Amino acid sequence: MSYESPTIRPPSEWRSGLLRVTRGCNWNRCRFCGIYPHLGQPDYSIRPLEEIFDDIRLLAEKRPDIETLFLGDADPLSAGTKTMLRVLDEVKKQFDPTRITSYARFSTLYKLGIVELGTLAKAGLSRIHMGLESGDEKILIFQRKGQNAKMVRTVASWLKECDIELSVYVLLGLGGQERWQKHARETALLLNDIQPDYIRIRRLFVYPAAPDGSPPCPLSREISDGLFTEQSPEGTILELEMLLDLLEPMNAFFTCDHSNNYLNISGQLDTDKTEMLQEVRTFLSLPEKQRNQRYQRTGSGI
Ligand code: SF4
Incomplete structure (x- = not known):
């Protein structure tokens, strides 16, 4: 019996x-x-329940003191509510968790509907991480995200009603140099509407070919065809500044909690927004050489 971990x-x-x-x-x-x-x-599959149960029991043997659990890979709720309920049930037989979190996609939750989400919440699912990426419809269509602002608003309101915390990722650079202001503005407006519990900032990373020979991400093609211009490091900071400036001081934790970010600011939007914005502006006022050193030091990765 060997334990299988989520990819990320x-x-x-x-x-x-x-x-x-x-x-x-x-x-x-x-x-x-x-x-x-x-x-x-590269491929998607739903793991057999028996395998998942074996992993839950193994975890319980090795780490009986676990307080929180995370479910992967990209969209475990795509396994269906029945499967998820059995997983959550087995988790609660083995642990007494204070939180059970999952990655998910807005479109999957939209298909499930509020009743099934409520059932999952009662069974213990308490926080969901999802890629919002952008609030701009054109960017979402171009990037083939498979979701739109209306769907995001609906799902976010269901999650609030079901008492499931919402943690969203925003991807700086997703509009390229062509559309960065629209990207920052529309994303801030959508976030102000949905008021998530967490806003996590990431920076676009253009995936190269994979070690197993899988091709680079499709966006590489648009870049080489001149249809998408990657955001510059300084442009990324300007996006961050505009986004933060337009966000309402809501009860949400804003964080750049990935090493890929040039600035690692974080804080509560309702109490720390001014300070965070000041941090960004202080950085922008540094001499060019110092700013460039930061960009080079950070580099790019996942
Ligand atoms: S960003 Fe899109 S393709 Fe990538 S894991 Fe999320 S839903 Fe899947």
């Missing part, structure tokens, strides 16, 4: 017990993404 997890789940319900991504079409192929998981 959010940085905030470093202490959690990690459970793999599905493998890879059931969508796998976002133009900017190549994460699962890049990490050796």
